[in-house]
Amino acid sequence: MNKKAVFQSFIENEDLQQKTKLRKDKLEGLDYIDLIQDPLINTVKQTIVHMDDDSTVDKLARKLNQLFNNGQL
Amino acid sequence: MIIKSISLQDFQCYSGVHENNKFEFEKGLNVIIGDNGSGKSKLYDAFNWILYDRVFDSNSRGFFPTSTIRINLFSDKAKKGANVGDTITVEVKLHLENNLSSSSIGNEYFLYRTYTAKRKELIEDYNDLKGWELSHISTEKVETKDVLHFKLDNSPGIFDKVRKMLVPDDMMPYLWFQGEQVDSLIDFKKEESLTKAINALSDITVYDDIILVAEKVKDQANSMYEKEQSGLSKNKSEFDNWKTSKDKVEGKIKKEREVIIELTEQVEQSSEKINTLLGRIEDSERVLTLNSNLQAEKERSSTVSENLKSVTQNFNKNIFSKKWILRNTLPIWDEFESKRKNYQDKREDIVTSRKAERQIEEAQKMRLPVNIPNRKHLEDMIQENKCFVCDRELDEEHAKNHVIALLERAKNISSRGPLTKYNFSDFFERLYNIGFNNESAAKSADDSVNREIEKIQKLENEKRRLSENVDAVVQQLESLMQLSSLDLFTSKGIESAFRSTEKTKDTWQEQLTLSKSRLKNFEDELNSLNQNPPELKGEVQQQTIQRKELFNDFYLVAKSTRESVYDKQIRKIEAEANKHFHAMTSDNSSVQGRIILEKRGSAYLPKNVNSEGIEMSSINDSNIILIKLATIMAIVSMRGNSRETFPLITDAPTSKFSDNYTIGFCNTLGSIYAQSIIMSYDFFHNEALKKTLLENVKNVGAVYIIEPNTKEDNRENRDTLATYKTRIK
């Protein structure tokens, strides 16, 4: 899984751009780890980051909720 | 990884040892040329069997494992020649080379698959399982090159490992296929067909997984929110009712959306059907019109035939009714005329003379004594009863009576009777009139006959002409029916099918509209419920609200991203497929425009459009195969990178092509596959095509011609069947 490519697909999604009110030009060229703190983008990022061969849907969901509770999203 | 060689021992029509049945291959395009039934498909089967332990059956269009095929794997020759106690072995050996590896260790392999059978009983039908003791399964073996030599490799799972290096499982359908499988490999109408392809190319499943995660957290956040709401509600039961209503409406919304999807597909299908029928309706109308013309011609022809029969039947009747029989009688009529005239003249003479005689006689017999007054005076005198001579009454009875008697006698003489005994003048006059009346009929008999004969000839000509007309229309009709694959029944059906399909579509459309309207109502209802929640004692926590909003957005975004990624992949495949499609059809000037994959519901259907996106000709059978092949090649070319090279093995992929496409196809292969092995009939009889292949196609490796030692239609005795191969390049 090319995580960078997957994340890139999300960033390029117009729906996401609308919801985060981010402009495309602001996103270009930035490495995905460096992006500004936006809850939605963070959610996407964290989901991708924590996805690996052992992860399950439940596990990832719990992780996201944990991150949210900790204010990390 | 490329295939260096394959060799077969007693594998179906390849009887004999490995050395006799060895094919060596190079990089680039390798071609096995053979007539139908020469063993090309069996060679393809050999590839399948060694790697996947199965062979393809074209009748059932499916694969069968060794455990089902069993004795049929072996060559007839081997089976025939086995005595009781003998063991026969079928074996296929594959020599592989990892051409990208620079290492001399582990870069070459021999793969073997072996299956044995022992003759336990000599039965005449050597295919009868009762005569054999068969192994349950075949055995696999790998030899790996170790510097200079090949050593048996027993590492666990080595066979599968090497196999996957050669052909990754997810790519296998697009690398090894038979021509007849192409249709189902890429079924544009089925979403799963394209999704499978996209999965082979990209990580679409990752997006699906993300959607699942997003859905889960969304549901959890929503549930958390509702729980809090419930806890805060002033009236618990009111809240519960509200919640229940919401759930109900949400359920209805979900259901209605499913219904809409189904109805949309129904409408799509009806539209497609209508389009198909439209295409045929013109033809079917022509068929029906021609048929009705035919019936009219047949009827006309029948009427003329009837007429002709009647006129012919009545022909001889005219001998009497039109008096043709009188044709030769004019001289006789003249004779009669003359005879009659003579008779008349003579009769007149006779009558006249006899009359005169009579008159004389009469006169003589009527003479009275000399000095008696003349008759008239006598009569007057008798009348007045007075004698004019002496002027006195005729009182003397005797004298008076005597005079009266004299007068009476004269009268009797004059009314004595006919002058001839019989008078046949009326009779002859009647005969004369008959002759007279029929004279013109006798004179014009010839004309009448000729007219009648002319009439008959005209009718015969007409009959012939109409019969030819009928034949012509029949031919037209038959030809049209063949070209359009329509018959009368179908044609009649098409018109009504069209009308009924239109009606059906309208019905579906109506239902769809209603459903959409219902959905809108449900959504409005839901909105209203959401906007008017029951009163709460307090406020839901901000965090809860934020979680809900965030994860709902996440879910929506996950779905739309997946969709756009999928669509992008389709576009990429489309672009890549167009590249290959144009490369393959560059020699065919009639092929223009480009192929687009148009989203229709859950499917993507190919259309041929010009640069403005307007649809051009509809896609026919041979084009669709080409498009599908181009799509397959796109999948492979997109998946492969410089580090991965997979061989293409295909049996009769070009069977539905014209010659131009075949060469185009061969030329394109080289740019996509490091190695391709194709079995083909096309070059067998076509010397020109073969020449083009050998001289003009790029990157041609090995070319073989295979021939069985006995012709297919002469194979009552298969037990000597062997396959000869000749390498011509």
Place this chain on the structure above:
Amino acid sequence: MDLFEEIGKKRPKYALKYQKLMESFARKGAVDQKEAQESSYDLGKFFNTQYELYIYATFLGLSIDNPLPIENAEDGKGFIEVRSWKPDDVVNYLIMCVFAKSKIDFNDLEDMDEMGVQREMRAFSKLLEAYANGGLDYLNGLLNKGELSFDDDYCFVKLLKEVDTKD
């Protein structure tokens, strides 16, 4: 005396040797004209009735002027009387023709007594028979020579023309 009546009573004969001919080309005893026509055609017959063929033969005999009397009464076979023959005007025309050819002196006829007239009528009938016989003989001859092709629907019509040119 009505000569038409007298002639109408006659039953002319044809020579027995022509019976096959008569039966080959004519239907015997057809009742309904229309019905007879259709089946006659299908049966390959040319004439609906025997008398039609007889009339035809008589005209033929008259055309070739070849009267052949039937010598022996026993050699002859009669059929229906003349008054039943149809069509009337063709039959009367035939009578006219036979009269034309006969040796009967019309004027003398008128002076004969009844027996005499009967005698002449018998002679008339014999003459008609002779012409018919002559015609039949001619047809028979053609048949034997194979010059008459009865496959040809038009043969009897053609014959009328051929006979004329022979004359």
